[in-house]
Amino acid sequence: MNEPGTEGVLLDQSTLHDRLDGAPDWLREHYRTFRESMLGEHDGSPFPCYFGIEVEREGELLYAACESTTDPTALLRFRDVLLEYLDTYEDHADRAPLAVFFRPPEGDPGEAHYHERLWHVLEFLHVHDPEPWPAEIPTDPDDPHWEFSFGGEPLFPTSRAPFYDERRSRFSPVGLEITFQPRAVFEGITADTEAGQQVREVIQSRMGEYDGVCPHADLGDWGMDGDREWKQYLFREDDDASPDACPLRPTRDHPKAPPELLERGAWRRIGGGRTDSVTHRAASVGDD
Numbered sequence: 001m002n003e004p005g006t007e008g009v010l011l012d013q014s015t016l017h018d019r020l021d022g023a024p025d026w027l028r029e030h031y032r033t034f035r036e037s038m039l040g041e042h043d044g045s046p047f048p049c050y051f052g053i054e055v056e057r058e059g060e061l062l063y064a065a066c067e068s069t070t071d072p073t074a075l076l077r078f079r080d081v082l083l084e085y086l087d088t089y090e091d092h093a094d095r096a097p098l099a100v101f102f103r104p105p106e107g108d109p110g111e112a113h114y115h116e117r118l119w120h121v122l123e124f125l126h127v128h129d130p131e132p133w134p135a136e137i138p139t140d141p142d143d144p145h146w147e148f149s150f151g152g153e154p155l156f157p158t159s160r161a162p163f164y165d166e167r168r169s170r171f172s173p174v175g176l177e178i179t180f181q182p183r184a185v186f187e188g189i190t191a192d193t194e195a196g197q198q199v200r201e202v203i204q205s206r207m208g209e210y211d212g213v214c215p216h217a218d219l220g221d222w223g224m225d226g227d228r229e230w231k232q233y234l235f236r237e238d239d240d241a242s243p244d245a246c247p248l249r250p251t252r253d254h255p256k257a258p259p260e261l262l263e264r265g266a267w268r269r270i271g272g273g274r275t276d277s278v279t280h281r282a283a284s285v286g287d288d
Contacts, residue, residue: 030065
């Protein structure tokens, strides 16, 4: 953890703070607005997720910055960061999510762009996952027990983006931001527990106050009939700009990429070049 630089490395809070002066402008602004949303208020209301407030305030969050949502070198480097995070998060804190800030695109590309880029990143991770899809997790995103998985662990990636006009809890003014939380950190506070139901009620109440609108219709709970996890990764605002079905169709086939690309550090060997195995079937998305 905490190799030199800020991009493509896993950072704890103190190291990120120490390196912000030398970081790119987009990363400094990403983190500034992220921290303000976690610790500040909107219209007098605190951020809805008090777990998010606590881990940022106490310095328990881990962070990463990725230079592109499409470049294979940047994404392989981020893949390694995510693997390192999964290896170390339990030793860092009881609840230590990973907040990932992506370099923003030029201009204002709109909602469809961010849905497309989110699922491009997740598919790239799936294709270049050195571990098989977990046996206990369904591969059908229409199954209520489906969850994006990587490195052998089910993960809950929640995203924020610039296209939200009212839903401020999901608003990131700079660009795409994904926070990864292992399913294991929700143990004891899932919807089928009394504690989990209380947490849900409190967060939804605070969400209504913070956003000024009702909680999103797709907000739900893992494993509950009728609820679908993939819809919660990046809430839709415009039906015409968001996917009707989950763009990721994971399989248990393993490996999906050549062995040399599954090794950590593979990004050093491919440089800025592209190969069929690293562009894969989602590479029709243009570069940042």
